[in-house]
Amino acid sequence: MNYFEIMLTTLKIATTGTLICFFVSLIIILLVKKYKKLKSLFDFITALPLALPPVISGYFIIIVSNGNLSFEWIGGSIACAIISLPLVYKMISVTILSIDQKMINTAKILGSDNKHTFAFIVFPMIKTGFFSALFLGFIRSISEFGATMIVSGNISGKTQTLSTGIYTSIQTGDKSSIYILSLISILIAVITIFIFNLINKKNAFEL
Amino acid sequence: MxxxxxxxxxxxxxxxxxxxxxxxxxxxxxxxxxxxxxxxxxxxxxxxxxxxxxxxxxxxxxxxxxxxxxxxxxxxxxxxxxxxxxxxxxxxxxxxxxxxxxxxxxxxxxxxxxxxxxxxxxxxxxxxxxxxxxxxxxxxxxxxxxxxxxxxxxxxxxxxxxxxxxxxxxxxxxxxxxxxxxxxxxxxxxxxxxxxxxxxxxxxxxxxxxxxxxxxxxxxxxxxxxDETFINEVHDGEFTEKSFSSKSVMISKESFTHNDIGFYFSGSIKSILKKSKSTLIKIESDKDYFISLDNDIFSKLELGVNDKAFCFVYKNLFL
Missing domain, CATH: 3.40.50.300 (P-loop containing nucleotide triphosphate hydrolases)
Structure with missing residues (x-):
């Protein structure tokens, strides 16, 4: 087993999935902000992956893509994006809906145009929430197994991730691979959570 | 300009x-x-x-x-x-x-x-x-x-x-x-x-x-x-002999001390405007102060024009 390759594939699928999930969530929330009647509908749809077994979400992706995403790493990323959607959508939604209009008005009356207002007032207000959404999406994607397995399979050197690699090692009784892949998974999780906490702590101090 | x-x-x-x-x-x-x-x-x-x-x-x-x-x-x-x-x-x-x-x-x-x-x-x-x-x-x-x-x-x-x-x-x-x-x-x-x-x-x-x-x-x-009641609404408070205190203002015919941080002033009552529910009193000190009191409270204080009044205020809102 090429552990480094498995790690890179995992990071590629998880990072891409997180970014897809982040931007899709952002677009939905901006739509909801504009068309408030859509809120209940999108709140319901985005919460579904949390309640459904991941294999159903995976199968849904295969059906919708007419099989084009099967056994492709990007299919795995989309699977990760759908599974992370409830967490990421909720975090971004709370962040955007809590933007204080009074602060924006104050900045504008002090002479700030839209560009400066976003850079100096809005961005500091949303950055912690957006970072949190990205980290949550990434952490969830790293550990994703069910939907990814259904969509992108477990092809060594192409779509095999840490989770599916551990699954294969358990099936074949390859104990050393189980330990090494588990250790890599734990290390990635620890580093990610450490950075997440560090950023949150820094922002909390600034406030 | x-x-x-x-x-x-x-x-x-x-x-x-x-x-x-x-x-x-x-x-x-x-x-x-x-x-x-x-x-x-x-x-x-x-x-x-x-x-x-x-x-x-x-x-x-x-x-x-x-x-x-x-x-x-x-x-x-x-x-x-x-x-x-x-x-x-x-x-x-x-x-x-x-x-x-x-x-x-x-x-x-x-x-x-x-x-x-x-x-x-x-x-x-x-x-x-x-x-x-x-x-x-x-x-x-x-x-x-x-x-x-x-x-x-x-x-x-x-x-x-x-x-x-x-x-x-x-x-x-x-x-x-x-x-x-x-x-x-x-x-x-x-x-x-x-x-x-x-x-x-x-x-x-x-x-x-x-x-x-x-x-x-x-x-x-x-x-x-x-017909307004919003000026210095003082309805609930506590009487101690001839003084009255609420959460915001304390007024008495005699001088007193208070432990809280606030503003003291004293002066003579220059005018009393008595209306249906409340009474507005104007106290002349370093400048004019106005205090409005519920009619019942005002009558218990027995304040009259030219009487000396001692006041303590917790908030500037009340003046």
Whole structure:
């Protein structure tokens, strides 16, 4: 087993999935902000992956893509994006809906145009929430197994991730691979959570 | 010379504000009960709310006109505005807050610098602190400094001294008055405080039930309270022999001491205006103070004209 390759594939699928999930969530929330009647509908749809077994979400992706995403790493990323959607959508939604209009008005009356207002007032207000959404999406994607397995399979050197690699090692009784892949998974999780906490702590101090 | 004219109608939900007035250089008071449209008036002038129809003109420049389809955005209106609630930017320290509006100005607009106002409001010690580390009064001073450093053509103040203690409030009011003279600035000043109103000789815009088009003199306004109960509402409190104390004011015919931090004054009662529910007493001291008491409370105190009265006030709101 090429552990480094498995790690890179995992990071590629998880990072891409997180970014897809982040931007899709952002677009939905901006739509909801504009068309408030859509809120209940999108709140319901985005919460579904949390309640459904991941294999159903995976199968849904295969059906919708007419099989084009099967056994492709990007299919795995989309699977990760759908599974992370409830967490990421909720975090971004709370962040955007809590933007204080009074602060924006104050900045504008002090002479700030839209560009400066976003850079100096809005961005500091949303950055912690957006970072949190990205980290949550990434952490969830790293550990994703069910939907990814259904969509992108477990092809060594192409779509095999840490989770599916551990699954294969358990099936074949390859104990050393189980330990090494588990250790890599734990290390990635620890580093990610450490950075997440560090950023949150820094922002909390600034406030 | 700085001035403002406005005549507009504004709707927010079921509430309609009809306003028509004009103000010139100096401190101009706006007075009325809560929820009658005072803040809505200033928010329309600032551009946070767009009127349904009408016109707003600052220094002969139209900033809003429904007929001419002009609506200058808030950042180009050149208005300094201190809002009622805390609006300091939490991610910036005091200095960055105060300098925020100044950096958007052209050289020709810079009449007063951030460090000038920092000294006026005595906040030099606070410059490196963040808003979460400030008290309510300090936040209010920083908000005032920031809005003045913006060098607007007019200054809108929505109850700016609410969180500031009485003595500091007096100093700050004098500073605002002086700045309005030095910078030839038109100041629109919303207040609930009779004490603040008693400082002016100008007519006061009375905002009532969504109408902001009637100016009254100070004396007229004080008499106008006839059917009003909002001035210094004192209904619940505790009697100790001949003194009365509530959460905000303590009054007695005899001198007393008090453990809380507040403002003492004494003087002789110059007039008593007794109405159906409440009684307004005017006490002459270093200046005139007005205290309104529930009729029952007033009769128990047995106060009369020319009697000496000793008072202790917890908040400037009550004066």
């Amino acid at each position: 700085s001035n403002i004219n406005f005549n507009f109608i504004s709707n927010i939900g079921d509430f309609t504000l009809k306003s028509n007035s004009n103000f010139s250089q100096g401190v101009n008071f706006i007075w009325g009960r809560s929820g009658n449209g005072k803040s809505t008036l200033l928010n329309n002038i600032a551009g946070f709310i767009t009127p349904e129809e009408g016109e707003i003109i600052i220094n002969e420049q139209i900033i809003y006109s429904s007929i001419k389809k002009i609506n200058v955005p808030p950042n180009k209106r050149s208005i300094s505005y201190v809002q009622q609630e805390d609006s300091l930017f939490p991610y910036m320290n005091v200095l960055d807050n105060v300098e925020f509006g100044y950096k958007f100005l052209d050289e020709s607009q810079k009449k007063i610098t951030p460090y000038d106002v920092i000294d006026i409001f005595e906040i030099r010690d606070l410059l490196s602190l963040y808003p979460s580390q400030l008290s309510g009064g300090q936040k209010q001073k920083v908000a005032l400094a920031r809005s003045l450093a913006r060098n607007g053509q007019i200054l809108l103040l929505d109850e700016p001294l609410n969180s500031i203690d009485f003595i500091s409030g007096k100093k700050i009011y004098k500073a605002i008055e002086k700045l309005s003279e030095d910078l030839k600035l038109c100041v629109l000043y919303i207040t609930h405080s009779i004490d603040e109103i008693s400082r002016t000789n100008k007519e006061i815009l009375y905002v009532n039930d969504g109408n902001a088009n009637e100016k009254k003199t100070k004396d007229k306004l004080l008499r106008f309270w006839d």
